[in-house]
Amino acid sequence: MDIKSKSKYLVVIWALLVSFGLSGLFSALTNGSQFLQGDYFESEEYGYQMNRFVSLLQVFELNSMTKEDMKKEITVSDEEIEEHRMRYGNLGEQISNIGMQYEQQIQEAIDSGNKTVEAALTKERDAKIADITENFNSDEHVRAKIMKEKEKRIDEFYQELEKYRQQFVNFGRAYKYYMEDAETGEVFTNLTLKDGDSVSDFINDKEMYFVQDYGDIQEFYGYTGISEQFMPYNEVAEAILANQNNNFTGKIGLSKNAPASLQAIGDYRYFQKRQLLFIGYMIASIGALIAAYVIARRKPAIVFGTFENFKPIYAKVPLDVRLGIMLATGGFFLLTLTLISEQFVYYNSDIFSSLIELIISLAAAAALLAFGLMQLKFFAEYRNDGQLLKDDLQKSLVFKAYKAILDAFLIRSIGIQLIVLLGFVFGLGMLAAAVLVEAGFIVVFGLAFIFIGLPLLIIIMKKAGYFNKIVMNTEELAAGKMGSDIPVKGKSIFAKHAADVNTLRNSVKVSHKEQAKSERLKTELITNVSHDLRTPLTSIITYTELLKTPDLAPEDRDSYIEILDRKSKRLKVLIDDLFEATKMASGNIELRKDKVDLIQLLQQALAEHNEALSQSSLQLRVSQPDHPVYAFVDGQKLWRVFDNLIGNILKYSLENSRVYISVKAEQDQAVLTFKNVTKYELGEDLNELFERFKRGDQSRHTEGSGLGLAIAKSIVDLHEGSLDIEVDGDLFKVTVILDKVS
Structure with a gap:
């Protein structure tokens, strides 16, 4: 196995150790108070079980009332009478509502000629109207109706309560209690006491896993009476039971002799296993962190140098996307730490299944850890290179979006039109979504589409067509085809652009003409310069040759010299003028x-x-x-x-x-x-x-x-x-x- 492969395996092992160690620290922060501080009987889980038992004890034993006794405790207040009376509005509104409820049915019976149904519906309507009228005339009439409703609710309470009796019996096999009414001296207990027996002989630390005073239970767990969390909620029964101000004293203990099949005992044993597993998990995670530290200390180049291989690829990602990826990586990493922790916090008898989940979670955490550390390492480079940070900020998607918005408003009218157009489109989209939820919006959507959507569509199509003409005309101009001018319609930005293109076309035409003229003048310039310089130069050459003639007469020699002098001066004038004209044209004077x-x-x-x-x-x-x-x-x-x-x-x-x-x-x-x-x-x-x-x-x-x-x-x-x-x-x-x- 080569060194490169060993380095890769070392990095993987290091990432797995760090991930496992960090999961232990994370679990210690989130679950440490549950397993490392106090014991099971101070935990919320035990408190939930105890509170549930006390609620059942309160109803079935301590505050035991028969159905008839509870009905005798029913009271009706003036506020309840007034609320019942005005529940559906005042007298006129209620009578009107009843009339409308029966109006259509009675009319249908009349139309069908069914006198029997008509009479029955009319009688039923009149009876309801009479009952409503009596509500407003007599408080006792209303009181009797409310009493009847509350009695019905009490009947429902006792029917539902029977479903929980077996739970109370099961709890009673695990919990032993001895309660005494301080006012009447009445005793409530599930202990079998003989003459001379003391409660302490049965409810003590030797016989019980945990013992608590009844008063402490109520104070510690915040018990306030019947709770919807533990039993069916019934506001009538709860109000009556809450008024039974019995003052009880006593003790409740979780028996060591209770069968292990009972939930209270099973929960206690389950907690003990989880606690031992959690402590072992903490020790293993600390060991993993120590091992990871030793590897990083001895082989830092292998552990952290591996990240450099990914830098060219990672550098191509925009900065804000990198930030988003890093935050997502951190979030998913915490999630994987939670998944690893759960394998030790929640004991699972299926070891193979837990092991598979642990391996998958640990591998995911290691990969996310390596990816996150790589990102942090690259982000750390910005500390010493401000220009790199500035360059990457300008390449970010947010900055590009910002620039795009600024560019959209370079011509303010276009930006405003774009915002207005998007607003209308969004509004129509919301109306379309509203139609799917409520069909009644179809009318509003239809009117908006006809008077807003269609005109906008026509305007957009016309603008798009005009823009396409401008683009095609510009392409022709770029290809060298002059063509004809674009019609300038209105004062929009497209019309201005069309006018600018027309101006550009005309400028190009003029430029072509000037170019052709320049080429012609250049040719003429060369011809003229050649002619004007060659003429005196030719004369100079000719008469110079003539001066070489032997036996040349003196008068001819003087004549030739005069001509040479004149032509030379002529040539000098031409050259001086040419230099001066060039100097003048360049402005270098x-x-x-x-x-x-x-x-x-x-x-x-x-x-x-x-x-x-x-x-x-x-x-x-x-x-x-x-x-x-x-x-x-x-x-x-x-x-x-x-x-x-x-x-x-x-x-x-x-x-x-x-x-x-x-x-x-x-x-x-x-x-x-x-x-x-x-x-x-x-x-x-x-x-x-x-x-x-x-x-x-x-x-x-x-x-x-x-x-x-x-x-x-x-x-x-x-x-x-x-x-x-x-x-x-x-x-x-x-x-x-x-x-x-x-």
Whole structure:
């Protein structure tokens, strides 16, 4: 046998020993007072037997009354007369009730023509009415009726009492008593006494198992007379017997000479066997605990380390479920301890049956003990790992239910509707259950179902259908199918969701268009960049090769060098503009703002292009206010905006046309406009002009990088202003708006 198998058996043995030992301690707490403190004659079991005998003795001997004597003791009080008289209401109510009881029967006899039955029923009704009327007229009439009822109850008492006489006889064979009426001196005993015999010769500790005074019995066991627990209860007889205030003294003892077949002796012998068995059980349980302690002390790793094998599985169970399982395990463990204890507390002559029950109970207790200790061990880990406890709490079913409730009320209207709906459904369910109990509720249930249940069902079906349409439409959208918009009905949360889905669909459509446009512009960007960079680069390569020609004339060499210089500068401008546009678009640029006069800055930009403007055929018209217009801007960067816009005017304006530039101060804004007539036809999408390398001259014959507007717009955006383009036919208008300062 390998070590692993031995370890398993050791754990099983340890769990069985601990379970047996704990069952002994548990039994000591619950049954110790019965077996370890005092003896049988101080136990509740003996007290029950003694109280039962005293009750029978009280009726059959000490308070013996004949039936006739008891009937003579009957009394009727005024309260009893009034209660009997008004038992079924006042006189009018009782007469009305009697009339209604006979009305239908008499009418049926009349309808059938049976005069005899009609007369008999009428006579019977009138007699009852007369009797009831007499009740209210005469107390003696009522008293006689009550006396008759009580006499009947006494007759019933004595009939029932005879059923208990044999029990009294059997008790008398086990118990010996000697009682004396202190007032009359009358003696009641089942001893056979001769002249000169003393009661102490018969009722003593030598002849009796236990002797008690009659007064002590009444005081100790709380005897108060006839008890329903021991004999048939009869309120009339008990009231009469309770008034017999006889004062008795004497002794009662349990005889050692009584036959063992009698219940009182059998109970005593049975208790002795149980007491010996219980003491042995206590000793064995203590020994089992000591043995379990020794095993755990010598082999702690084997006993407690085995639990680690179950930790991965147990960790998957939610924390609150674990708590519930642990509480259930504790409850069932206590139950198994009780079952083990009962095998020793209640002696069973069938040893084989008791042994089988003990083995089953002990095995169940050991398994529950091991399972419970494993849970306690894992729960103890939370003491040193607060984060683990927090994580497991968030995974618990209660926390998830709490989160689910919060999520249900994220949109309050849905949560409220859900609660109301569940309330109606629960109410209808209660009505349906009530119909099963009381058929009269069928009307209420039917009305509730018609006016509440059916409308709710229709509303739920419509909501479910609308929701299904939204779900299907959303699935189509997720699959890339644009489809048509969902109809928005009402102002419910479903309608809002449908509107949101429609907005999302339209956004996706716009996104697709923008994506397609972006792809087109990307292709154009690559083409334009390639064209604009390749053109001067090709010229540079060509004229460089020409310079290598032997015997090149000096004038040609100078011409080629001039061309190379011009193309190189052109290439540098393109590259610088490209870097600047990229830098502007990324926002990775530092502005050095200051208070600048926009009119003066515009004049400086125009002065830079004064020669080009004078050589062109364009007619420039500038309008500006007489006072300065200030803005908090980076003057160098904003000058670049004006420079680019004026440069575009010079390159793309129609010859012999007018150019209008104006500066206005409107409230807190400075508005600058640049208007010219274009020589090239512009496309429909004006926003594309802001794209890099996009030109109004799509044939790209003019000088320029195609980055002027892109750079200008980026600079204005960095100043938190706006640069917009408008085209009306061939009229091209650029509007720059900046925040004005005073």
